[in-house]
Amino acid sequence: MLPEILQSTNLFHLLHRIDTDLAAQQQKAGCLFCGGALHYSNYHRKPRGGPTLPENYLIRLSLCCSREECRRRTLPKSTLFMDRRVYFRVVILIVTTLSQSKPQEYNKNRLSKMIDADRKTINRWLDYFHELFPKSRIWQAVCGFFPPFVTALNLPGSLVEYYLKNSKSITQAMSNCLVLLTIRLLQESDTGYLMPDTIIAALSHDLGKLPSLRGHLYSLGEHPLAAGRILVGLQSFNELHQKEQILQAVKFHHKQPQELLGKTLKRADQLAQQQELEQAQERLQPLEKPPGWHNEAKVQDGIFDEKSETKKKMVAPELINLSWLNTYELLKDMRPYINKLEGRRFQAFSMPNGVVYFMPKILEVIAKKQAEKAGVLEVVSMKDKEMREVLLSIVHQLRQENVIDGGLLKDNYFGAYYTVTMKSGVTMNGYYTPCHAEAFDSIAVMEDAKSGILLDLASVESVHGDKQA
Numbered sequence: 001m002l003p004e005i006l007q008s009t010n011l012f013h014l015l016h017r018i019d020t021d022l023a024a025q026q027q028k029a030g031c032l033f034c035g036g037a038l039h040y041s042n043y044h045r046k047p048r049g050g051p052t053l054p055e056n057y058l059i060r061l062s063l064c065c066s067r068e069e070c071r072r073r074t075l076p077k078s079t080l081f082m083d084r085r086v087y088f089r090v091v092i093l094i095v096t097t098l099s100q101s102k103p104q105e106y107n108k109n110r111l112s113k114m115i116d117a118d119r120k121t122i123n124r125w126l127d128y129f130h131e132l133f134p135k136s137r138i139w140q141a142v143c144g145f146f147p148p149f150v151t152a153l154n155l156p157g158s159l160v161e162y163y164l165k166n167s168k169s170i171t172q173a174m175s176n177c178l179v180l181l182t183i184r185l186l187q188e189s190d191t192g193y194l195m196p197d198t199i200i201a202a203l204s205h206d207l208g209k210l211p212s213l214r215g216h217l218y219s220l221g222e223h224p225l226a227a228g229r230i231l232v233g234l235q236s237f238n239e240l241h242q243k244e245q246i247l248q249a250v251k252f253h254h255k256q257p258q259e260l261l262g263k264t265l266k267r268a269d270q271l272a273q274q275q276e277l278e279q280a281q282e283r284l285q286p287l288e289k290p291p292g293w294h295n296e297a298k299v300q301d302g303i304f305d306e307k308s309e310t311k312k313k314m315v316a317p318e319l320i321n322l323s324w325l326n327t328y329e330l331l332k333d334m335r336p337y338i339n340k341l342e343g344r345r346f347q348a349f350s351m352p353n354g355v356v357y358f359m360p361k362i363l364e365v366i367a368k369k370q371a372e373k374a375g376v377l378e379v380v381s382m383k384d385k386e387m388r389e390v391l392l393s394i395v396h397q398l399r400q401e402n403v404i405d406g407g408l409l410k411d412n413y414f415g416a417y418y419t420v421t422m423k424s425g426v427t428m429n430g431y432y433t434p435c436h437a438e439a440f441d442s443i444a445v446m447e448d449a450k451s452g453i454l455l456d457l458a459s460v461e462s463v464h465g466d467k468q469a
Helices: 008-029 089-101 108-115 119-135 137-145 157-165 170-184 188-194 197-204 223-232 243-251 261-284 327-337 360-376 384-400 444-450 452-454
Strands: 038-040 063-065 350-351 355-358 416-422 427-436 457-462
Touching: 008 063, 008 170, 089 108, 089 119, 089 157, 108 119, 108 261, 157 170, 170 427, 188 197, 188 452, 197 223, 197 243, 197 261, 197 416, 223 243, 243 261, 327 360, 327 384, 350 444, 350 457, 355 360, 360 384, 444 452
Parallel strands: none
Antiparallel strands: 038 063, 350 355, 355 427, 416 427, 416 457
């Protein structure tokens, strides 16, 4: 009964239709590596063991990415072909089943002559189903859905027997079994696409942040370079064919990557950061009223306009709901202010130790723009006293993602007074919100962008005496 079906064109016609549908689904899903559009790039096969079939049944459906930077091939699942094996998948399944269920009637010599295959080839098929296939994690997950007689000791014969008992025809039984093996079970040859360059880059791009590996590069906000150093020290990484592309993507994912892999990693990193910020916003807990005097200051319009000793005492601000605020866009809009000179004035500047100081006025301006876009007009029209609550709530959200330098700004404050000392010894005072440079860009890039008076900044010291060179 089983040998005869190998000469039935009905089964192969059904399997070809299934393969066509699988390829269409894969094409619709897009490239596994970059998400680009897929186009057909089929090629001919010369499979053995089946009947005389139309030419289009002997074509392996294949897809190729349309992006010039990628152009990678994607092989859809196939019920007809079993990766690079020269025999049809159904031939392999039936021969191994006959060898198990009827060893006297269908010994290896007879099976070898029946499909014109070497005995060693048949032995390899049997070894696959006896040793590799039962250990598959996904098979372990689905084997419990079958009756007790379908065990790992008698695969694939017991599986074929199950479908023969529960199907209306042999054709239906074999097609159902092949669909299970093709779509729902992971083949050994499929594991390659599970670890493409993108996944290796994604798993390794933040290695430089590990507490045990933090060093000088991390203090400069250059954890991507630190991650690159770790990778090149791994022998297994140096054996990868695409190691240079992965290394460049990891090292430049906070800058301006040129290759597709780097651009993909940078975009994914930005999306992940945005999601983390949104999740942190949902976890926000109310704070107690801040006891300090830092937030009693009116948001300043210039660097020298505020004097801490002249501030009038005001009611401490409280946290409010900022569901309309997009913290990812907030950080993105804060970046252009860093080390930007307007004459001799600046609203934000970086220091070599990896800290960026922002005037709270920047947060206010950006927050009002977002509020106007979201239709929250009461925030747009807020005066300084009311705006302090918005600023405190913004800084509180940024603390959840480690954007605020907690060592320079105490809890329950949105800013503090600092004395900036120039190389000439001249000092100036300002009210700032200190942030980690890493949240915006590489500290080296930001320092290189300095010009004019910003080149003369020597140190920053809080009014309490904490000096930050």
